Structures are given as C-alpha cells and as structure tokens.
Amino acid sequence: MRQTASILHLDLDAFFAAVEQRDKPSLRGKPVIVGGTGGRGVVSTASYEARRYGVGSAMSGREARARCPHAAFLSGRFHAYRDTSKQVMQVLRELSPLVEPLSLDEAFVDLAAAGLPDLDVATVTEVGEQLRSRVHEVTGGLTATVGIASSKFLAKVASEIDKPDGMTVVPPGTELDLLRPMRVTVIPGVGPATTERLRRAGIHTVAELELVSEDELVRLLGQAQGHGLWQLARAQDSRPVNAEREAKSISVEGTYDTDINDRKLMEGLLTRQAKEVGTRMRKNGSSGRTVTIKVRLHDFTTLNRSSTLSSPTDDGSTIGRVARALLRDLDTTGGVRLLGVGVSGLADWVQEDLFGESDEEDDDMEVTLPEPPRRSWPPGADVVHDEMGAGWVWGSGSGVVTVRFETADTPPGPVRSYRVDDPALHRWEPPVED
DNA sequence: TCTGGGGTCCTAGGACCC
DNA sequence: TCTGGGGTCCTAGGACCC
Numbered sequence: 001m002r003q004t005a006s007i008l009h010l011d012l013d014a015f016f017a018a019v020e021q022r023d024k025p026s027l028r029g030k031p032v033i034v035g036g037t038g039g040r041g042v043v044s045t046a047s048y049e050a051r052r053y054g055v056g057s058a059m060s061g062r063e064a065r066a067r068c069p070h071a072a073f074l075s076g077r078f079h080a081y082r083d084t085s086k087q088v089m090q091v092l093r094e095l096s097p098l099v100e101p102l103s104l105d106e107a108f109v110d111l112a113a114a115g116l117p118d119l120d121v122a123t124v125t126e127v128g129e130q131l132r133s134r135v136h137e138v139t140g141g142l143t144a145t146v147g148i149a150s151s152k153f154l155a156k157v158a159s160e161i162d163k164p165d166g167m168t169v170v171p172p173g174t175e176l177d178l179l180r181p182m183r184v185t186v187i188p189g190v191g192p193a194t195t196e197r198l199r200r201a202g203i204h205t206v207a208e209l210e211l212v213s214e215d216e217l218v219r220l221l222g223q224a225q226g227h228g229l230w231q232l233a234r235a236q237d238s239r240p241v242n243a244e245r246e247a248k249s250i251s252v253e254g255t256y257d258t259d260i261n262d263r264k265l266m267e268g269l270l271t272r273q274a275k276e277v278g279t280r281m282r283k284n285g286s287s288g289r290t291v292t293i294k295v296r297l298h299d300f301t302t303l304n305r306s307s308t309l310s311s312p313t314d315d316g317s318t319i320g321r322v323a324r325a326l327l328r329d330l331d332t333t334g335g336v337r338l339l340g341v342g343v344s345g346l347a348d349w350v351q352e353d354l355f356g357e358s359d360e361e362d363d364d365m366e367v368t369l370p371e372p373p374r375r376s377w378p379p380g381a382d383v384v385h386d387e388m389g390a391g392w393v394w395g396s397g398s399g400v401v402t403v404r405f406e407t408a409d410t411p412p413g414p415v416r417s418y419r420v421d422d423p424a425l426h427r428w429e430p431p432v433e434d
Numbered sequence: 435t436c437t438g439g440g441g442t443c444c445t446a447g448g449a450c451c452c
Numbered sequence: 453t454c455t456g457g458g459g460t461c462c463t464a465g466g467a468c469c470c
Contacts, residue, residue, distance in 0.1 A: 015470095035438070042438050044470090057470080060436055103441090103470045189443090191468050224444055225467090248442075255438060290462085300437070304464060340439085442469080449462080 001237055002150045004119035005172055006112040008128060009147045009155035010135070012088065013164035015105035017047035018142050019080050020072075031071035036061025039257035040337070044076060048164060087138050095131060098241045108152055110241035121171050124148050128167050150175065151237035157186055175235040180207035187232050194221065209233040246346075250284065251292070252276045253340025259298045261335045266327060271320040273341040278316025281343060287312035288343040291322040295330055296338035303330060312347045319343060 012018065016034040021027045033055060035044030043064050046055040053068035061073070085104040092099045098110035116123055128146045135144045143165035147158025150172045157179070158168040170178055183205060184190050184198050197220060203209050209217075210233045218226030231237065252273040260266055270293065281287060291313075292306040305326040313319065323341045 038438085039435065040438075042436095044438075058438080060438095062435070106470070189468065193467060222445070249440090251440065253439060257435090292463095302465085306463060308462065338438090342440095440470090442467105444467085445465085447463090449460100451459085451461105452457100 007155040008109040009159045012105040016045040153237040249344035251342025255338045259335030270323040274320035275316035281314040287314035289345040294340035
C-alpha cells in the first residue's frame, strides 16, 4: 500500500454490448445480450438495459431468453472488441508508461509513473475525469468507470462502486473504513467455494475477516490463499503494476450442441484445434513443451491430460498427434460435450541452444544406451532411444519426430516429440533435406 | 438442453536427484 | 537391514477471474 492514491483501475462498462450499441444505433437504449446464442451458450455481457431484467454474465442463454425475450442476442464480433480495446489501452499508455491490461476491458495504470506534478487527491481526481472523457471521445462514445487508490486491490474495489460511467477515489488512510463493512466477496479470489467456507466459520464481512488470525485462515484455506486473505483484510497490498506480463499458455476449446460419441470425430476436432493453437503460437512467436487436452464428459466431469515434450514446439501437427494420443487413454463412454487443446510451458521463440553446453561431467561418464527390449514393435517401426529407454518413431514432419515409448505388449506408453536434430534422441537419422 | 472460452494460480502426490 | 530431507519437475484437479 502506498502513501498516495496513485494506482488507477479502469473498467469499460458492459464492454461488448456497448461496442454493439455504438456500431448499431438501432440497439441503443435497448437490451443487448452478447453470448448465449448457441444451444449451450452462456451470456458474455449484458447491456444495462438487459441487466434490469436480471440478465447477467455467465447465465445460460436459455435463462437469459426467459428473462428478457425481447433482447437482441448477438454472438459477438471479437475483432471489433479487440480493436476498441487497443484504442483504449493506447489512451492509457499516453497517460503513463506503466499499464497492465487484465482483459480486453480492464487495466491498471500506475500514476506514480505518469510524471504528474502531484499525486494528491485533487490532482488524481482531475486526471481520472480527463481520462474518462478521453476514452469516451476516442472510442466513439463508450463509457468507463474508474477507481483510484493506494493499491491494486483498493483501486479495483473503488471502480466497482460507482458503475456505470462513474469514478471513485479512495483517500489514503481511509481504506479500511471503506472495506470493513463490505462482504468478503469484494476480495478478488473469494468466489463461491471460499465464501461458503468462510460463511461456515461465521465470517461474512471484511471486518469479521480482520478478526481472524493468520494461522486460522491458513488452516481454513491453505497457505497461499490464507496468507493472501489475511493481508487483504488489512488492506495490505503492495503488488506492483506490471506492464510486461506474458502469456503462459495458449488454448482452444469448444462445447458442442450435442454430445459426441464418435472417437474418430473427436480426433478430427482435436486435430483441428491443435492446428489453431499452432497457428496462434507462431503468430505470437512462442512455443511450449506441455500439451494438454481437456475433455468434458456428458455429465460435466472434466478431465485434463498432459504430456511434456523434451523440447518446445509450435507445430500444429505435433500438438495434434500428442493430443490424439492423450485422448486414446480416456474412457469417453456416454459422450463428450467439450474438447480442448492447449500448450503451456511457453518459452520465447529463441530455441535454447541444443549443441553448446556439452560441459562438465559428460567427459568421464560412460555413455550406455539402454537395450531395446525384445518385444513386438509395430511392423516396420524405427526403434530409437532417448535417455528414458526405447521407443518407436510414430511420426515426423516440420523438423519434429514423435516417439511412442510403448510396444504392442505394453501399451499405452508416453509420447514425446523431439527436434530431428535433438541430441537426446539417439540413433535417429534425420531425413535428408531437399 | 442447466452450466462458454480464454486464461491464471494453487495444491498435492509421485518421481527423481543430491 | 532402515527409513532423512530439500528441491525440482511433472501431472491432475480445482477455484477463480473477465
């Protein structure tokens, strides 16, 4: 927590719906709902006109339709949202170089880096109002709500207070007066499950939370969350505005209108999603080592299966092969409603050097390759080794080899991918280049 | 026909290494 | 011949956020 109210949080009001109303004047003043259009869709954003009918984010489309049948239901134009978001983020960066976007419609701004003459309440209030009108002007009429306080936590709490099209500044020193009467749900990270646990412990408000010892909260909620909540209940928050956050995973998923039972179809869908993930990774200049599939069964049970490769990939067909192999181990009896593919463990595109660093102990070590077990490999398979044992080449392409560490006698085994020139992969002849 | 899609962070257990 | 710890990596699941 700082001595000045120098962290600003900006939140665009009913963002997706507002962009639609801006671009289509006939929708202005009327209930607009973005999302909830498909057979199993949910509401992404409801305009304030629709909220009056009790429609809100994450509500099923079916329920939204029941509550507000005359609303305009739109599936969303994400390019338009992204473009408008970029304009807004640009406005924020003109104010301060330290801007941390949280999503398309939200960001923190560090006013201490803005070069203002002063950071007193009067000055930051003026800056906040100017920013709101600038956003309104640049976006062609969108409104934003702003909160300004001495920490991220309080700035965010403040921006919730006067929604929409408003602003709240929390004078330094008054943070706890504001927080104490509020419900614990104002604290970010306190969702339904945590709220219920706290309720059972008789804790409903921040004031009540403040009376609980740190040990007790850790016992109740675990180390990280317990400690974090204990601090936030005292308005202690020194997290900096971080302008350089980078993505840690990239994924694509889809929920289907009817449950899928056909395994071949599942494989086809995973293959397509993997290709999309690869495309996005290359566009992003990133690659990653861990491929994860997500499978939601007909009964909403959600399963994740992942496999970590020995070197990063951005290749859609490699991701696809691993994804299909992961699916093979799953029982999907009863059908699946959702399939997804993602890659995490993202590295910068610069490949770690595969050749250098032949340093240290290697010299003296006797290099013994494990013997391939004499078992039945698939006919014609190329048997290879890595440090883990013997496997067979399942596929190759785009400079990558995929190896299954299994035999016909002992399926299933792990699947790994290598660069064709990966020194960890022994006895593999890279294909001749043409 | 209840329950999206894109993410982040945490926990917990097992493998493995020193 | 008896049972250490710490650290790191990997996997699976869950809570949460917008």
